[in-house]
Amino acid sequence: MELPLVVGVDGSDSSLAAVDWAVDEAARHGLPLHLVHASLWELYEGAQPSFSTDRPAEEVMAEHIVASCVERARRRNPEVKVSGKALPEDAVSALLRTAPEAFALVTGSRGRGEIAGMLLGSVSLAVAARAVCPVVVIRGAEANRRGAYGRVVVGVGDASGGAGAVRFAVREAEVRGCALTAVRAWRNPSQEPVDHMLIADDAARLREERAATSLEDALREAVREHPQVDVRRKAVEGTAHRVLLRESAEADLIVVGAQRRHGHFGLQLGRVVHTLLHHSDCPVAVVPQPV
Numbered sequence: 015m016e017l018p019l020v021v022g023v024d025g026s027d028s029s030l031a032a033v034d035w036a037v038d039e040a041a042r043h044g045l046p047l048h049l050v051h052a053s054l055w056e057l058y059e060g061a062q063p064s065f066s067t068d069r070p071a072e073e074v075m076a077e078h079i080v081a082s083c084v085e086r087a088r089r090r091n092p093e094v095k096v097s098g099k100a101l102p103e104d105a106v107s108a109l110l111r112t113a114p115e116a117f118a119l120v121t122g123s124r125g126r127g128e129i130a131g132m133l134l135g136s137v138s139l140a141v142a143a144r145a146v147c148p149v150v151v152i153r154g155a156e157a158n159r160r161g162a163y164g165r166v167v168v169g170v171g172d173a174s175g176g177a178g179a180v181r182f183a184v185r186e187a188e189v190r191g192c193a194l195t196a197v198r199a200w201r202n203p204s205q206e207p208v209d210h211m212l213i214a215d216d217a218a219r220l221r222e223e224r225a226a227t228s229l230e231d232a233l234r235e236a237v238r239e240h241p242q243v244d245v246r247r248k249a250v251e252g253t254a255h256r257v258l259l260r261e262s263a264e265a266d267l268i269v270v271g272a273q274r275r276h277g278h279f280g281l282q283l284g285r286v287v288h289t290l291l292h293h294s295d296c297p298v299a300v301v302p303q304p305v
């Protein structure tokens with residue numbers, strides 16, 4: 015059975031944008047779509063005895079949010095199989111529990127009730143940092159979200175943390191019928207100690223060549239498996255988070271890997287992923303890589 019694309023919904027504008035994006039994504043991959051809304055109404059209602067036969071208002075609201083989001087998804091694309099569920103638990107736990115049986119989790123960048131001015135909602139951040147499946151946080155301008163640029167970008171870092179991200183990005187480019195830009199950042203030796211046997215230009219050239227070689231090595235297997243995808247390689251001087259932020263401005267999706275250490279329960283996000291989740295101009299896919 016095909017794994018569903020799971021979307022966290024809460025009725026906010028951000029989550030509605032996530033629903034719209036996820037419907038299109040499910041259609042591209044031929045996947046079912048499952049919408050999840052989590053609320054702790056049972057905890058609050060259980061705090062005091064109730065002699066009413068009416069259902070809790072929070073439960074009714076939760077079911078209304080799910081039903082309206084399901085209807086929105088079906089109107090957007092009647093061919094996508096859509097289901098939804100309201101769960102009496104906190105949102106992070108609910109979404110993380112679905113992760114092992116999900117193709118990917120999709121969230122908005124901010125939830126209902128988030129503090130004005132926050133760059134990223136706490137639920138989206140926690141899910142992206144801990145899920146065992148890919149997580150896509152929907153952010154950026156409408157043109158980026160609807161795929162106006164015909165371009166997927168993948169950040170290629172160390173081989174140990176990027177294989178899953180590369181595979182995910184290549185498949186995305188394939189189903190979208192668009193180009194894939196694979197980016198590897200390298201640092202100018204003028205900002206680091208330089209071997210006394212090398213002049214600055216030679217050192218820079220050597221570092222760029224090493225970055226290009228590393229990029230080619232990381233792409234080799236995925237390119238062989240998907241030869242029809244137009245893959246463009248870029249070895250760019252600069253810090254990875256700044257390089258990828260620039261690339262996100264004209265991208266439909268940017269894909270990055272995140273290492274997951276077994277037994278570690280804290281937020282597992284490096285600087286690059288953290289920066290993109292807060293500032294990217296397009297949706298961000300975080301693909302876990304076990305260490």
